[in-house]
Amino acid sequence: MLHSVFRPVRTRRPFEEAVAQIADAIRAGDLGLGDRLPPERTLATQLDISRPTLREAVKVLVNAGVLDVKPGPAGGIFVRSDVIPREVNAEDWQVRIGEVTDLLEARRLIQPRVAQLAGLRATESDFETMSTTLDLLARSMKDRNRFLQLDERFQLSIARAAHNRVLLEQMRHLLYQLRSAKDYALRDGISDSQWALDSLNRLLKAIMRRDPRLIEREMDEHLSYLEQLWAEETSRAQVREIPEFMMPFRERKSAPGG
Numbered sequence: 001m002l003h004s005v006f007r008p009v010r011t012r013r014p015f016e017e018a019v020a021q022i023a024d025a026i027r028a029g030d031l032g033l034g035d036r037l038p039p040e041r042t043l044a045t046q047l048d049i050s051r052p053t054l055r056e057a058v059k060v061l062v063n064a065g066v067l068d069v070k071p072g073p074a075g076g077i078f079v080r081s082d083v084i085p086r087e088v089n090a091e092d093w094q095v096r097i098g099e100v101t102d103l104l105e106a107r108r109l110i111q112p113r114v115a116q117l118a119g120l121r122a123t124e125s126d127f128e129t130m131s132t133t134l135d136l137l138a139r140s141m142k143d144r145n146r147f148l149q150l151d152e153r154f155q156l157s158i159a160r161a162a163h164n165r166v167l168l169e170q171m172r173h174l175l176y177q178l179r180s181a182k183d184y185a186l187r188d189g190i191s192d193s194q195w196a197l198d199s200l201n202r203l204l205k206a207i208m209r210r211d212p213r214l215i216e217r218e219m220d221e222h223l224s225y226l227e228q229l230w231a232e233e234t235s236r237a238q239v240r241e242i243p244e245f246m247m248p249f250r251e252r253k254s255a256p257g258g
């Protein structure tokens with residue numbers, strides 16, 4: 001429900017965070033095309049900001065073509081586009097190159113376990129949501145920005161299927177920080193998109209089979225792709241030695257049997 005999407009703004013830049021929270025709710029699929037946001041007074045209360053500050057944030061997203069404000073009794077704030085332009089709050093999720101190693105390491109620790117939990121707990125509704133997102137991905141191969149946003153939405157749908165609110169919030173934060181790494185490394189357009197789509201389809205099948213070992217293998221392959229691209233694009237290998245239990249399967253000295 002929408003009341004759980006937004007949280008009080010707690011930074012020194014309430015205007016920018018309000019923009020980011022609304023944009024992220026749309027990226028994640030919590031708000032879809034044509035959806036109506038909560039009334040201005042309600043939304044300002046949820047974000048714990050003044051109504052003038054909220055209006056300025058909404059204005060930015062209206063000018064970006066993301067939101068539409070309709071007057072009158074049946075009016076309100078509506079989602080006009082479910083694709084967030086790259087320039088909207090892009091500076092907030094840029095990370096230093098040296099930080100990406102930590103992010104990729106954290107992702108390798110967290111995402112396989114989250115996906116395995118999803119394999120245990122996912123409902124038919126969860127599977128339908130993931131399948132729908134993959135269908136949208138397949139139709140967005142030529143739109144790099146939309147594809148990356150839908151890829152993030154799919155990863156969040158896996159986290160939702162794990163039915164653990166703490167893990168979901170951790171995944172939101174991790175994927176938010178990973179945006180700049182993906183934006184930098186995934187440069188090959190259709191080729192990268194096709195590989196990612198095929199990989200995610202295999203991952204979904206593994207989750208639907210509820211097979212923890214297969215899920216880990218497919219997630220391992222998916223994570224390895226960005227790690228390899230990042231190393232090639234930046235000419236930077238992993239800064240610290242990776243423990244064997246975190247290495248991709250193909251690099252382990254004693255990989256578990258299939």
